[in-house]
Amino acid sequence: MGIIIEKGGIRKLKSIVDDISPYKTAVITNTTLKKLWLDKILDQISAIPIVIPDGEEFKNIETIQLIWKKLIEIGFTRKSLIIGLGGGVVTDLSAFASSTFMRGTYLGLIPTSFLAQVDAAIGGKTGINFEGKNIIGTFYMPDFVLIDPELLKTLPRIELLNGLGEVVKYGVLDSGLYRKLISFREVDESLIRECVDIKLRIVEEDLRENGRRRILNLGHTVGHAVEKVSGYKMKHGFAVAIGLMASALIAEKVSGFDSGKVEELLDKFGLPKSHNFEPEELLKSMKIDKKAWYGRLVFILPEDIGKVTIREVDEKTVLAVLKAMRYDSRDD
Ligand SMILES: NC(=O)c1ccc[n+]([C@@H]2O[C@H](COP(=O)([O-])OP(=O)(O)OC[C@H]3O[C@@H](n4cnc5c(N)ncnc54)[C@H](O)[C@@H]3O)[C@@H](O)[C@H]2O)c1
Known part of the structure; x- marks a missing residue:
């Protein structure tokens, strides 16, 4: 797994995605990050955004089903790439969706919260809440994790x-x-x-x-x-x-x-x-x-x-x- 930690590293996304050369790319993000950072990605690569609501209460099977449906709708395949852009909730959901869709797609994570940069996006654990916290999940290593400390400048204290x-x-x-x-x-x-x-x-x-x-x-x-x-x-x-x-x-x-x-x-x-x-x-x-x-x-x-x-x-x-x-x- 490639982990890149670099100030301004987000600008390397295009070359990373070019190396993977996916059939299609979807960016899963939430309503907050959509306003702040999604354009930085769409400026560089051609990708379909999937925007979910913001909050731990949406880290559930209903959100996953919406994502799976959307992936089918856009003709996603195993040779396609999911990029998770957000805090730990988005990276956990994106990684879970990626590991389960057609038994696994390419996966890239761009953690945007401090907690996700130092922890949630690292190590290959995915999960959703079901009856309890992170009860359903998989182990799935992303193809890349792109950590750019600059993304933290919009993060609330x-x-x-x-x-x-x-x-x-x-x-x-x-x-x-x-x-x-x-x-x-x-x-x-x-x-x-x-x-x-x-x-x-x-x-x-x-x-x-x-x-x-x-x-x-x-x-x-x-x-x-x-x-x-x-x-x-x-x-x-x-x-x-x-x-x-x-x-x-x-x-x-x-x-x-x-x-x-x-x-x-x-x-x-x-x-x-x-x-x-x-x-x-x-x-x-x-x-x-x-x-x-x-x-x-x-x-x-x-x-x-x-x-x-x-x-x-x-x-x-x-x-x-x-x-x-x-x-x-x-x-x-
Ligand atoms: N998979 C793992 O190994 C692992 C490890 C630790 C935690 N987690 C999971 O991570 C989740 C918690 O992650 P979190 O603390 O990042 O919560 P979060 O994803 O809810 O993010 C916190 C808030 O910050 C906002 N935000 C994120 N980045 C921002 C930015 N750059 N600018 C402005 N706002 C921004 C989000 O929209 C959200 O409102 C939990 O669900 C936890 O179970 C997973």
Whole structure:
């Protein structure tokens, strides 16, 4: 898979597509990105836009069916190319549509949110929500991922923060990045490159998430529960930040990890580290998450910065941490 990370890299799209030489090209994007960046693509290549509504609530089978129908209508074949232009919702949907249409078309991703540039568009996981988050999906490697940090200039500030939730996760997994984040100034090409490299290193060892890749779920056991219990109103990166704090506090209890190291980064970026949900409800949601192992509570826990372990944790410990992390308990 070719990953290009370059300021102004969007201008290389034509030559990338020429190399693939697809029969037809469709660009899947949403109503927001259509106004901002679609022309930059249509100026360079001949492609049919498929525009979907903006929002996580549209990451579902109905949207996929609309896309499949449109592809049939325009005479799409396996030798055709789908380009996903958007944040993680669009890249997940586009990749899922591409992997399933006629058993797989060419696929290119142009992630436009910070979170999609450092995470969602990397690693070949596709998915839609069905009864729960990302329950239906495939593993499918794109032919190219074109990451242009210039596209972030239209991104609302809150979405930058959202992406930083996943960046802090990478910082806990990699001590070199952790040190850089401590003296962090701004989101730039080198930060994106570093996160992508960390993710790729881990993914390449374990494409289908049987073993080591699971460490990328650091912070996601509690994070997914927070997303679900908030009715998906809380952004993914913020939920992961809360999940990272929970993992750090659990690790402190079970192995003496210094949770202050994680807290310091979350504070630096102004990311949340407490919640306002019923701890029991979070626990219930965690037990039915697909990342739980047959109902057991398995956590990725930091032993130190740059070193994590996968461990089963008892309910009592998890509940105590979730209770301690509630806003109201902090005000006491
Ligand atoms: N496949 C994976 O490995 C993976 C990993 C992490 C997250 N995800 C998925 O990614 C999704 C979250 O991604 P997200 O945070 O990018 O959300 P998103 O796609 O909803 O984008 C957030 C918002 O930013 C807007 N936006 C995006 N780029 C913009 C730009 N350049 N200028 C202005 N506005 C812009 C979007 O229209 C949207 O309103 C979730 O569904 C999550 O499950 C997937």
